[in-house]
Amino acid sequence: MQVSGRLYGPIAALVGLGLFAVASSAAAQDPSIVANLSLDQLNRLRVKVASVADKPVREQPGIVTVITEREIAATGATDLMDILALVPGFSFATDVGNTVGTAFRGLWAYEGKILLLVDGVAVNEGLFGNILPQHHYAADQIKQIEIIRGPGSAVYGGSAELAVISITTKGSEQGGGAVSVRPEVSSGAFGLAVSGHAGAATPDWRWSLAMNAEKYAAFDRPWISLGGDVVDLSVTGDASPAAVNGAFGWKRLDVRAIYDRDRQESPFGVGLPGATSPIRFSWQTLTGLVKYEAHPFRPLTVTPTVTAVTAHPWEAALVSQSQPFYRFRYERLGADVPAVAAIGRHHLRFGVAGYREGATALNLDPSFGYASAVVYFNGSNHVSYTDGAAYAQLDLEGGWANVSLGGRYEHHSYAGGAFVPRVAVTKVWQAFHLKALYDRAFRTPNIGDIQQAMSGRSVSNELTSAYQSELGYRVDDRVSIVGTLYYMRVDRPIAYTTFDTTHHGYLNGGPVATHGAEIEARYGTPAFSGSIGYSYYTADQQLPESIGLYGSAVEGVNLGLAPHKVAFSATAHLTRRVDWNVSGTAVGSRQAFVYGAGETALPPYLLANTRVAYSFGRSSVAFAVRNLFDQDVVLGQAYNGGVAPLPLLGRNASATMTFGF
Amino acid sequence: MRRGGLNRLVIVAVVSALAAVNVSAQSVPEYNAKAGFLTTFLRYATWPGGDGGGSAAMVCVLGADPFGTVLDLTAAASRGVRPVKVRRIASPAEAAGCQIVFISRAESKRESEWLSALGNSPVLTVGESGHTVQRGGAVEFTPAADRVAFDVNLPAAERAGVRLSSDLLAHARTVYR
Numbered sequence: 001m002q003v004s005g006r007l008y009g010p011i012a013a014l015v016g017l018g019l020f021a022v023a024s025s026a027a028a029q030d031p032s033i034v035a036n037l038s039l040d041q042l043n044r045l046r047v048k049v050a051s052v053a054d055k056p057v058r059e060q061p062g063i064v065t066v067i068t069e070r071e072i073a074a075t076g077a078t079d080l081m082d083i084l085a086l087v088p089g090f091s092f093a094t095d096v097g098n099t100v101g102t103a104f105r106g107l108w109a110y111e112g113k114i115l116l117l118v119d120g121v122a123v124n125e126g127l128f129g130n131i132l133p134q135h136h137y138a139a140d141q142i143k144q145i146e147i148i149r150g151p152g153s154a155v156y157g158g159s160a161e162l163a164v165i166s167i168t169t170k171g172s173e174q175g176g177g178a179v180s181v182r183p184e185v186s187s188g189a190f191g192l193a194v195s196g197h198a199g200a201a202t203p204d205w206r207w208s209l210a211m212n213a214e215k216y217a218a219f220d221r222p223w224i225s226l227g228g229d230v231v232d233l234s235v236t237g238d239a240s241p242a243a244v245n246g247a248f249g250w251k252r253l254d255v256r257a258i259y260d261r262d263r264q265e266s267p268f269g270v271g272l273p274g275a276t277s278p279i280r281f282s283w284q285t286l287t288g289l290v291k292y293e294a295h296p297f298r299p300l301t302v303t304p305t306v307t308a309v310t311a312h313p314w315e316a317a318l319v320s321q322s323q324p325f326y327r328f329r330y331e332r333l334g335a336d337v338p339a340v341a342a343i344g345r346h347h348l349r350f351g352v353a354g355y356r357e358g359a360t361a362l363n364l365d366p367s368f369g370y371a372s373a374v375v376y377f378n379g380s381n382h383v384s385y386t387d388g389a390a391y392a393q394l395d396l397e398g399g400w401a402n403v404s405l406g407g408r409y410e411h412h413s414y415a416g417g418a419f420v421p422r423v424a425v426t427k428v429w430q431a432f433h434l435k436a437l438y439d440r441a442f443r444t445p446n447i448g449d450i451q452q453a454m455s456g457r458s459v460s461n462e463l464t465s466a467y468q469s470e471l472g473y474r475v476d477d478r479v480s481i482v483g484t485l486y487y488m489r490v491d492r493p494i495a496y497t498t499f500d501t502t503h504h505g506y507l508n509g510g511p512v513a514t515h516g517a518e519i520e521a522r523y524g525t526p527a528f529s530g531s532i533g534y535s536y537y538t539a540d541q542q543l544p545e546s547i548g549l550y551g552s553a554v555e556g557v558n559l560g561l562a563p564h565k566v567a568f569s570a571t572a573h574l575t576r577r578v579d580w581n582v583s584g585t586a587v588g589s590r591q592a593f594v595y596g597a598g599e600t601a602l603p604p605y606l607l608a609n610t611r612v613a614y615s616f617g618r619s620s621v622a623f624a625v626r627n628l629f630d631q632d633v634v635l636g637q638a639y640n641g642g643v644a645p646l647p648l649l650g651r652n653a654s655a656t657m658t659f660g661f
Numbered sequence: 662m663r664r665g666g667l668n669r670l671v672i673v674a675v676v677s678a679l680a681a682v683n684v685s686a687q688s689v690p691e692y693n694a695k696a697g698f699l700t701t702f703l704r705y706a707t708w709p710g711g712d713g714g715g716s717a718a719m720v721c722v723l724g725a726d727p728f729g730t731v732l733d734l735t736a737a738a739s740r741g742v743r744p745v746k747v748r749r750i751a752s753p754a755e756a757a758g759c760q761i762v763f764i765s766r767a768e769s770k771r772e773s774e775w776l777s778a779l780g781n782s783p784v785l786t787v788g789e790s791g792h793t794v795q796r797g798g799a800v801e802f803t804p805a806a807d808r809v810a811f812d813v814n815l816p817a818a819e820r821a822g823v824r825l826s827s828d829l830l831a832h833a834r835t836v837y838r
Contacts, residue, residue: 034689034697035738039832042701045694045808299804342804344791 106537126330151441158444186652191217358384592636618660
């Protein structure tokens with residue numbers, strides 16, 4: 001066989017990188033690497049800087065869930081939605097374009113209310129702040145997810161209003177890598193995912209690279225629009241994400257680039273003026289990050305970080321046409337200079353941050369009802385805003401309890417200023433831990449919200465107050481139970497509504513609030529591990545009828561969002577090589593608008609999955625069946641916005657073959 | 662040379678250079694580094710009674726154990742004159758046979774009491790409380806930017822009959838004499 005000259009370079013690079021990964025794998029992974037060093041070498045050894053985040057979860061000044069690579073793999077999760085489904089408090093609803101958005105504690109959080117970080121980079125879409133968890137963020141490339149269940153604005157700013165999801169992908173610590181292929185099939189759809197990741201480190205250098213391309217078996221059931229159209233989503237519901245995430249580090253300098261493309265076909269065009277066929281939505285984002293960890297003097301660590309984003313969010317084109325009818329470019333340049341000072345056992349975290357973001361209308365087709373691109377932003381095709389912030393948090397470790405006091409002031413050139421304080425008290429007493437937290441948080445309106453403000457109005461920051469408490473008890477090394485109570489109130493929520501054909505858009509509504517509880521029990525032994533969690537909310541305050549769209553006929557329930565959820569996962573380690581997992585969620589009824597019946601209760605469902613995995617060395621073969629009981633898993637819209645409930649996949653099976661090196 | 666050929670040479674050269682980077686040290690979690698120090702101290706100190714006739718040297722963790730399995734893995738991989746073993750003990754009374762006794766910062770409240778109880782026992786006491794040396798411990802780990810450093814209380818080591826090599830003292834951040 002003759003290898004083309006054009007392929008010689010890339011092949012040589014791949015072979016070399018593979019050798020590099022293998023050569024340095026021991027150094028990267030093995031703690032015993034330090035066993036035979038000289039004192040001189042030990043003295044020069046760099047140590048990862050301890051921070052507040054390194055504390056055990058029960059001691060952290062927040063309600064935190066940590067999900068490890070091992071737990072993700074055990075459940076056979078394929079995307080971020082699968083993972084979040086198992087976390088108390090999170091639920092899902094559908095929205096424009098048959099996308100799936102995330103809600104938290106009974107509050108619809110799809111637009112800018114939850115911050116999603118991938119390797120420290122904020123990846124919420126730029127125009128509206130959306131995160132798209134379904135068929136997105138390949139689970140097999142995730143090393144760990146840390147979720148702050150509750151506001152994080154005091155540290156993370158204006159998108160961390162209700163929760164923060166921080167994904168850490170597998171990096172240089174892998175000391176090798178893996179390539180996997182996952183075909184999946186359901187009664188009406190076929191999917192294929194190809195994924196690979198590798199990384200390695202030496203004392204001074206480190207690198208990692210991850211790539212995935214997938215075509216999901218997204219839907220296999222008919223969808224009935226609110227107008228009565230019946231659409232076969234297995235034909236028009238193609239979802240095909242792809243991503244490349246590469247990182248390189250030298251000593252204290254880290255550079256990362258992430259390319260992410262999500263694409264989904266939707267029948268949403270039915271009924272839109274000019275839409276004669278299904279629509280293909282796509283989101284393309286290229287993000288770069290440069291970070292340097294400096295130690296100007298002994299107790300202080302400063303990590304200046306610069307991020308740059310260029311994206312085409314929410315690009316829309318008819319499937320039958322190549323030219324998009326809705327296309328913007330979003331750009332953002334940001335800098336953050338966080339510092340941590342260790343003062344004895346206490347820590348002071350502080351810093352300044354700022355960004356400039358802008359959007360340019362590239363192509364808007366007037367036949368779809370849009371204004372011309374050249375005048376879209378108040379007579380121009382471009383708009384930009386700036387934002388600056390200063391923040392600090394003092395974490396005091398006292399004999400009686402640990403106390404965190406913090407706050408952030410942020411000023412946005414359109415929305416103005418916001419100050420959010422936080423107080424957290426954490427007490428660990430033998431097997432018990434107790435946390436009491438008060439947080440204020442805010443959400444800065446996104447460019448899309450500002451541009452589509454209700455005519456004659458402007459939108460301002462929405463503000464959240466959260467009161468949370470957590471009580472945990474470790475029965476022994478195997479069993480732990482944690483319970484959380486919360487009350488969350490969002491003042492001036494930014495909501496889209498329609499008064500009439502000429503008065504529609506975003507405005508700040510009256511307050512919404514929920515209170516509820518979450519409880520989770522975990523069990524772990526070498527032979528068996530499992531968890532079960534229950535979460536509940538009731539809506540105390542809902543958007544008034546005058547805002548339209550949002551009210552539910554059932555008191556205490558918000559549209560689209562089930563008040564009750566049980567999530568479970570159990571893994572039996574049958575042999576040294578064979579694991580068997582059963583996981584899933586039981587979700588109560590949800591209120592949603594359906595064709596011909598108005599607001600209706602969607603029936604509860606039990607989404608149960610099972611997976612058997614056989615591992616040999618760093619390779620494995622796994623077989624999974626999802627939606628074991630072929631339930632109708634239907635997501636409603638979280639407001640009466642004209643999108644009919646979305647039926648997800650019925651029973652489907654997959655095989656995952658992973659070759660590790 | 663054609664440009665494509667030059668590109669290939671550059672790629673191969675860069676990759677080869679990366680592969681050849683020395684792996685003599687590592688950026689590691691704090692307790693990996695401390696585990697390395699504990700097993701290495703064994704090579705730079707002598708105890709009353711010599712090397713124990715080739716029997717295993719014992720590193721003991723008194724009270725809370727912050728190492729997990731790291732110290733065991735480090736000890737197992739140690740290639741010193743003597744094999745190294747790790748033992749967890751709950752009180753100073755169980756320290757017989759230990760060459761090194763490590764007290765973590767989680768036991769700061771009991772450190773003073775425990776160091777007194779160990780008295781002049783022939784063990785090298787190592788702590789990390791921020792007060793270990795003042796309380797009579799022999800060695801104390803101290804943070805130093807992104808490194809782990811250590812201070813030595815030489816009289817305390819001498820009272821225990823543990824002789825520290827000049828090389829070890831030379832690598833200490835501070836030696837209290």
